[in-house]
Amino acid sequence: xxxxxxxxxxxxLPFLSALSTPAYAAPRRGGxxxxxxxxxxxxxxxxxxxxxxxxxxxxNLYDTLMQPTVDGxxxxxxxxxxxxISDDGLTVTFKMxxxxxxxxxxxIQVSDVKWSLDRARSKEDGGSFAFLLAAIGSIETVxxxxxxxxxxxxxxxxxxxxxxxxxxxxxxxxxxxAPGASMLEKAKAFADKPxxxxxxxxxxxxxxxxxxxxxxxxxxxxxxxxxxxxxLDAIRCVIIPDDATRILRLRxxxxxxxxxxxxxxxxxxxxxxxIKMVLFPASQVxxxxxxxxxxxxxxxxxxxxxxxxxxxxxxATNKQALIQVVTHGVATPSQSFMPMSTxxxxxxxxxxxxxxxxxxxxxxxxxxxxxxxxxxxxxxxNADDAAKIAALQQMWAPLGVKVKIEQLESATRLAKxxxxxxxxxxxxxxNDINDPRQITSIMAYYPSRQSGRTGxxxxxxxxxxxxxxxxxxxxxRRALYKEIQxxxxxxxxxxxxxxxxxxxxxxxxxxxxxxxxxxxNIFVNTWLDA
Amino acid sequence: xxxxxxxxxxxxxxxVTVLVVAVLVFLLMRMLPGDPAIMLLGDRATDAxxxxxxxxxxxxxxxxxxxxxxxLRMVTLHFGDSISMRIPVSRLILDRLPVTLMLTGMAxxxxxxxxxxxxxxxxxxxxxxxxxxxxxxxxxxxxxxxxYIGLVLLxxxxxxxxWFPVGGIGESFWEDLYYLFLPALTLALSLAAILLRxxxxxxxxxxxxxxxxxxxxxxLPHGLVLRRHVLRNAWVSTVTLLGLQIGSLVGGAVIxxxxxAIPGIGRLMIDSIFARDYxxxxxxxxxxxxxxxxxxxxxxAIQAMLDPRLGT
Numbered sequence: 001x002x003x004x005x006x007x008x009x010x011x012x013l014p015f016l017s018a019l020s021t022p023a024y025a026a027p028r029r030g031g032x033x034x035x036x037x038x039x040x041x042x043x044x045x046x047x048x049x050x051x052x053x054x055x056x057x058x059x060n061l062y063d064t065l066m067q068p069t070v071d072g073x074x075x076x077x078x079x080x081x082x083x084x085i086s087d088d089g090l091t092v093t094f095k096m097x098x099x100x101x102x103x104x105x106x107x108i109q110v111s112d113v114k115w116s117l118d119r120a121r122s123k124e125d126g127g128s129f130a131f132l133l134a135a136i137g138s139i140e141t142v143x144x145x146x147x148x149x150x151x152x153x154x155x156x157x158x159x160x161x162x163x164x165x166x167x168x169x170x171x172x173x174x175x176x177x178a179p180g181a182s183m184l185e186k187a188k189a190f191a192d193k194p195x196x197x198x199x200x201x202x203x204x205x206x207x208x209x210x211x212x213x214x215x216x217x218x219x220x221x222x223x224x225x226x227x228x229x230x231x232l233d234a235i236r237c238v239i240i241p242d243d244a245t246r247i248l249r250l251r252x253x254x255x256x257x258x259x260x261x262x263x264x265x266x267x268x269x270x271x272x273x274x275i276k277m278v279l280f281p282a283s284q285v286x287x288x289x290x291x292x293x294x295x296x297x298x299x300x301x302x303x304x305x306x307x308x309x310x311x312x313x314x315x316a317t318n319k320q321a322l323i324q325v326v327t328h329g330v331a332t333p334s335q336s337f338m339p340m341s342t343x344x345x346x347x348x349x350x351x352x353x354x355x356x357x358x359x360x361x362x363x364x365x366x367x368x369x370x371x372x373x374x375x376x377x378x379x380x381x382n383a384d385d386a387a388k389i390a391a392l393q394q395m396w397a398p399l400g401v402k403v404k405i406e407q408l409e410s411a412t413r414l415a416k417x418x419x420x421x422x423x424x425x426x427x428x429x430x431n432d433i434n435d436p437r438q439i440t441s442i443m444a445y446y447p448s449r450q451s452g453r454t455g456x457x458x459x460x461x462x463x464x465x466x467x468x469x470x471x472x473x474x475x476x477r478r479a480l481y482k483e484i485q486x487x488x489x490x491x492x493x494x495x496x497x498x499x500x501x502x503x504x505x506x507x508x509x510x511x512x513x514x515x516x517x518x519x520x521n522i523f524v525n526t527w528l529d530a
Numbered sequence: 531x532x533x534x535x536x537x538x539x540x541x542x543x544x545x546v547t548v549l550v551v552a553v554l555v556f557l558l559m560r561m562l563p564g565d566p567a568i569m570l571l572g573d574r575a576t577d578a579x580x581x582x583x584x585x586x587x588x589x590x591x592x593x594x595x596x597x598x599x600x601x602l603r604m605v606t607l608h609f610g611d612s613i614s615m616r617i618p619v620s621r622l623i624l625d626r627l628p629v630t631l632m633l634t635g636m637a638x639x640x641x642x643x644x645x646x647x648x649x650x651x652x653x654x655x656x657x658x659x660x661x662x663x664x665x666x667x668x669x670x671x672x673x674x675x676x677x678y679i680g681l682v683l684l685x686x687x688x689x690x691x692x693w694f695p696v697g698g699i700g701e702s703f704w705e706d707l708y709y710l711f712l713p714a715l716t717l718a719l720s721l722a723a724i725l726l727r728x729x730x731x732x733x734x735x736x737x738x739x740x741x742x743x744x745x746x747x748x749x750l751p752h753g754l755v756l757r758r759h760v761l762r763n764a765w766v767s768t769v770t771l772l773g774l775q776i777g778s779l780v781g782g783a784v785i786x787x788x789x790x791a792i793p794g795i796g797r798l799m800i801d802s803i804f805a806r807d808y809x810x811x812x813x814x815x816x817x818x819x820x821x822x823x824x825x826x827x828x829x830x831a832i833q834a835m836l837d838p839r840l841g842t
Binding site: 128188210240241249252411412418427428442 | 573699796804
């Protein structure tokens with residue numbers, strides 16, 4: 001069996017047309033789009049970053065062999081025009097597009113592809129996401145247009161992996177020419193003024209203030225007019241940490257687009273003439289991580305180690321009310337521990353629908369029938385966290401469960417969490433890869449991170465995950481993941497919460513901007529009215 | 531004492547102050563829970579990732595070794611690279627410092643432009659309705675939090691009337707003056723209120739002094755009496771107060787820079803503390819300590835000029 005060109009799925013089409021203008025409006029070329037961002041990039045080397053502000057911009061600067069489709073569910077060809085996977089899954093062959101160039105006009109050679117992927121998968125230089133390419137044994141090139149991945153073991157996610165930001169194709173010559181004695185020093189120097197293979201290239205950067213991404217004149221993809229993309233001359237990212245100020249900028253006409261609109265303001269902005277308020281489907285879940293261990297770090301007994309207690313608390317949590325309180329109704333209740341936009345996500349309806357009677361019954365059967373006190377860590381000054389915990393305090397009071405809030409700043413909270421020194425916390429997750437593998441490895445598979453630090457250790461789930469890592473057949477893999485998700489839901493190591501979209505407000509002059517479920521901001525097709 | 535001697539002694543004091551401040555900040559930052567590696571990696575990190583990055587950033591070294599290196603850096607004024615932004619700290623500070631200097635400088639000038647004339651009017655019309663109105667203004671300005679004043683000004687003058695841009699900075703010096711006007715005004719208002727109250731009190735006190743009565747009795751013109759005798763004497767405590775407020779001006783800049791999206795060192799400091807970016811926090815502290823010390827030095831000189839009795 002040969003598999004060729006998994007193209008954009010048809011499901012993407014209605015979604016796209018809802019966001020773009022009617023078909024008769026032809027895209028206009030030119031213009032600078034002003035993007036009001038909440039946070040600046042830090043390190044624009046795709047292999048060396050792990051923060052969203054970098055990841056979400058990276059695909060504009062560094063193109064990949066395959067690209068995610070806009071619905072986030074499928075793949076489309078990128079720098080490679082086609083690919084073949086051998087029946088045993090051990091050879092993946094990519095045929096590169098002819099005539100592709102880096103932003104400085106130098107050709108993208110197969111040696112650059114090999115070098116970039118070798119670097120991205122190496123233990124020394126690959127950074128936190130090297131594991132995504134860990135199944136590759138070696139990389140070979142043939143002629144001027146063929147790159148062959150020789151797999152050490154079959155990997156069902158290899159195509160997803162080469163479409164992920166850390167597999168962005170870089171120029172070996174340019175990076176190695178950067179000053180510095182070590183690879184890391186060179187990467188630092190290069191990432192300050194990176195020249196990549198994506199539709200845009202960084203032309204100026206004042207840290208935490210402004211970043212200008214200009215059109216890469218050598219980009220390969222063609223627009224509707226048959227001319228090379230992108231349509232925009234430039235994107236000017238201005239960094240404005242304050243939510244209210246970002247919205248003011250947009251309303252004053254000083255910005256075209258802004259991210260992280262507070263949910264409380266979504267409905268208000270929907271009414272503002274000249275502004276489009278869009279909720280992009282996201283691979284984002286909000287939940288509460290629970291410490292499942294029998295004793296806490298301070299030696300006290302932990303009621304949350306009792307499965308019946310965790311189930312009772314889940315039933316006592318009114319997700320619809322939580323959604324109203326925190327997102328003003330724009331989210332949907334969780335149906336799995338993974339966001340529903342993740343491929344292979346399994347749903348049997350919302351998890352633990354609100355049922356106080358059942359919650360009381362479960363708690364009465366548990367070892368804590370009279371209730372207990374639980375301490376929940378929150379991010380100090382974060383209004384969403386405060387609202388979530390205040391809601392839980394009310395919802396759980398009828399069970400006799402008292403929720404204590406512990407407000408901490410981010411680094412302290414992370415330090416405690418990483419030391420398992422917590423009982424409960426507010427949590428948020430966004431996928432970085434279009435596959436259930438990343439979230440499952442972190443949240444459910446004990447060996448990699450003690451199941452999201454909860455301490456939940458289910459031998460069968462660990463075994464299922466290890467099987468899924470070798471399973472090439474999509475349907476068999478789906479079945480493995482179904483069982484993992486069912487087991488996780490049954491044991492409830494979390495308080496399940498909600499799938500939350502990305503709220504983006506933009507001027508109605510902006511067309512065809514997409515934030516895909518993984519969070520990546522895609523500007524390649526974006527255009528502006530005059 | 532000889533001038534060179536005074537200056538030398540003062541510079542020595544500054545060096546000791548800066549060293550003490552820097553050492554304190556080094557220790558305080560290490561006492562905070564968390565480290566830059568976990569902040570860079572966030573919730574997704576595995577233990578192996580954290581260990582690898584700790585080693586790469588060299589925050590896993592013993593505290594004594596880190597302290598030794600820190601002292602060496604202090605002496606050589608080489609602040610190293612920012613841990614979270616991966617560029618030299620000196621470059622970051624040089625990029626940001628002019629913006630904050632301009633912001634706080636404009637704020638100080640605006641505060642004086644607001645407070646001095648109002649203080650005079652209030653003092654001369656002491657007890658009248660103008661005086662009462664000015665005191666209400668002062669009370670309001672000092673009691674409203676800086677971020678609130680900032681947001682009100684943004685919503686009315688920038689987003690509403692569109693007289694000013696909504697935050698950010700310009701491309702040139704003249705544009706910066708325009709962009710920084712609202713944030714400087716935000717900072718200036720509470721400072722102006724403090725100065726105004728102090729100067730008004732001093733003016734009233736001095737106006738009732740015998741030597742002022744004598745100068746007026748001598749037949750000197752009213753304006754000259756006010757300038758030479760009243761203002762000059764009333765100034766001393768206000769200038770001291772202004773100097774003492776420089777620290778809080780920088781503190782206010784932290785908030786103002788966040789609300790108005792200004793890339794200054796105030797915002798850099800906050801971001802760096804949250805990111806546990808030891809190198810930047812240490813570098814910034816040294817620079818700020820030197821700056822504040824220089825301001826105090828200049829303040830002493832000005833006071834000595836205003837009141838020669840203080841010049842020893």
